[in-house]
Amino acid sequence: MTLIEGKDLTLGYEGQAIITSLSFTVAEGDYLCIVGENGSGKSTFVKTVLSLVEPLGGTIEYKGGLRKNEIGYLPQSSGIQRDFPSSVMEVVLSGCLNRHRKLFGYTREEKERAGENLERLGMDRYAHASFQELSGGQQQRVLLSRALMATEKLIFLDEPASSLDPATSSELYALLRLLNSSGITIMMVTHDIHPALNDARTILHLSHGRYFFGTKERYFESDLGRAFLKEAGHDH
Amino acid sequence: MIIEILSYPFLVRALLVGLFVSLSASLLGVSLVLRRFSMIGDGLSHVGFGALGISALLSLQPMAVTIPVVVLSAFVLLRLSERSKGGDSSIALISSSALALGVVAVSVAGVNTDLNAFLFGSILSVSRTDGIIAAVISILTLFSYLAFYHRIYAVTFDPxxxxxxxxxxxLYTALLSLLTALTIVVGMRILGSLLISSLIIFPAAVAMKLRKTYLSVSVTAALEAVSAFLLGFFVSYGLSLPTGASIVIIHMVFYLLSSLWKSCQTRFRGHRGD
Incomplete structure (x- = not known):
């Protein structure tokens, strides 16, 4: 089943097109990695999928019961203040506000779900800890729990490993693999070739003026794919 | 002394208005300080002063001029500081221009306008109407803040x-600026336009030294605001000092104490970690 379908999209901002005639689909259970050089339009792509900016042309549709506000988003780490006073539970609960209808406080069901999502990512011990005192990897897990509060279908990560050391990044990728095998669709913008090599099923490579969209196998046979491997030192 | 104060209706009125304003300012302050918008409080109070001066010059009802002008400026200032990196310089430009306009307007209006009261507040001259307006606006602020608490948190934490x-x-940023503008207009009567921003910034700054979750920071900020106000009010009455300035000095003492507490705590932890 298709969850997101973009047709003949023109993406850009302030009227300036960066990508033209881009078409892609995200199927349920997919693991899509979005790669590309700086300035190739990755962040505009993220904003468009999240409906934060309108495409300059073409259409983007949410299907299969996915509403456009139901994407669990994990923003780039630079967006969050590291010294913000907040407990882990407060962070996770804020993820369900897209479905929250009650004034004054959260329901018991929402609190239980927050506990479950923390447990799923091995962070339940830290529910009442201070978010600012956690390590980078732990903070990412908390933010992933928050993303799970917003959705059970699709998680969209923007450079989740950019501030993590290699060991912590591998742990994060293992968690994502686990979530993906439990049926959650993963979309991830990444500079890191390893998740693209190991876990991804589909690749979207944005390059200046052109793009590749297709399965991982076909990608590594394409020109863009071979060039990407070569740059990352995997050309043997 | 407390019974003596409670026997004067104008003192009771001043006490109540001050408590309401301190409470709403402290809660809004947590969000404003965390979003790096604390300068907006300062800018708005100067705009408020300018509006007061002009209303004195044109002999208009002060609140009728100040409220719309300050609310409008709140939206403009928030926009400016959200959009560009030069936001802080535009706030400084707007606030000093408003201050200058106000001073000129007051001096043209003549000697019967009390510049001192505009700048440093005159809590004891709060009239019945002022009191009612202040109470209504503060209750409105408190209610909206509590009702949208989780959404304001989410927007502050990770927009x-x-x-x-x-x-x-x-929408929530607009709500925040509206409530801030209203609180500042009301608070200017008490602390004056030069000191009102301390009611917004100090409680949040103290609470963030002491606490680490959003809820406890909000509660601590509210408690700090109320105690500093009461203490400052009584001290100023007992020692015949200016009320607004006394309240700010108590805030300052609380801030110094909390900084001291925090540095002791970090040092103690550092030793334990060795």
């Missing part, structure tokens, strides 16, 4: 996530 999950972040 991009909030936006992506469909929270109308600009």
């Amino acid at each position: 991009s996530f909030a936006k992506a999950t469909g929270i109308n972040t600009s």
Whole structure:
């Protein structure tokens, strides 16, 4: 089943097109990695999928019961203040506000779900800890729990490993693999070739003026794919 | 002394208005300080002073001029500081221009306008109407703050996530600026336009030294605001000092104490960690 379908999209901002005639689909259970050089339009792509900016042309549709506000988003780490006073539970609960209808406080069901999502990512011990005192990897897990509060279908990560050391990044990728095998669709913008090599099923490579969209196998046979491997030192 | 104060209706009125304003300013302050918007309080109070001066010059009802002008400026200032990196310089430009306009307007209006009261407040001259307006606005602020507490938290903590999950972040930013503007207009009667921003910034700054979760920071800020106000009010009455300035000095003492507490705590932890 298709969850997101973009047709003949023109993406850009302030009227300036960066990508033209881009078409892609995200199927349920997919693991899509979005790669590309700086300035190739990755962040505009993220904003468009999240409906934060309108495409300059073409259409983007949410299907299969996915509403456009139901994407669990994990923003780039630079967006969050590291010294913000907040407990882990407060962070996770804020993820369900897209479905929250009650004034004054959260329901018991929402609190239980927050506990479950923390447990799923091995962070339940830290529910009442201070978010600012956690390590980078732990903070990412908390933010992933928050993303799970917003959705059970699709998680969209923007450079989740950019501030993590290699060991912590591998742990994060293992968690994502686990979530993906439990049926959650993963979309991830990444500079890191390893998740693209190991876990991804589909690749979207944005390059200046052109793009590749297709399965991982076909990608590594394409020109863009071979060039990407070569740059990352995997050309043997 | 407390019984003596409670026997004067104008003192009771001043006490109540001050408590309401301190409480709402402290809660709004947590969000404003965390979003790096603390300068807006300062800018708005100067705009408020300018509006007061002009209303004195034109002999208009002060609140009728100040409220719309300050609310409008709140939206403009928030926009400016959200959009560009030069936001802080535009705030400084706007606030000093407003201050200059106010001073000129007051001097043209003549000697019967009390510049001192505009700048440093005159809590004891709060009239019945002022009192009612202040109470209504503060209750409105407290209610909206509590009702939208979780959404304001989400928008403050991580605006991009909030936006992506469909929270109308600009609506809540607008609500925040509206409430801030109203609180500042009301608070200017008490602390004057030069000191009012301390009611917004000090409680949040103290609470963030002491606490680490959003809820406890909000509660601590509210408690700090109320105790500093009461203490400052009684001290100023007992020692015949200016009320607004006394309240700010108590805030300052609380801030110094909390900084001291925090540095002791970090040092103690550092030793334990060795």
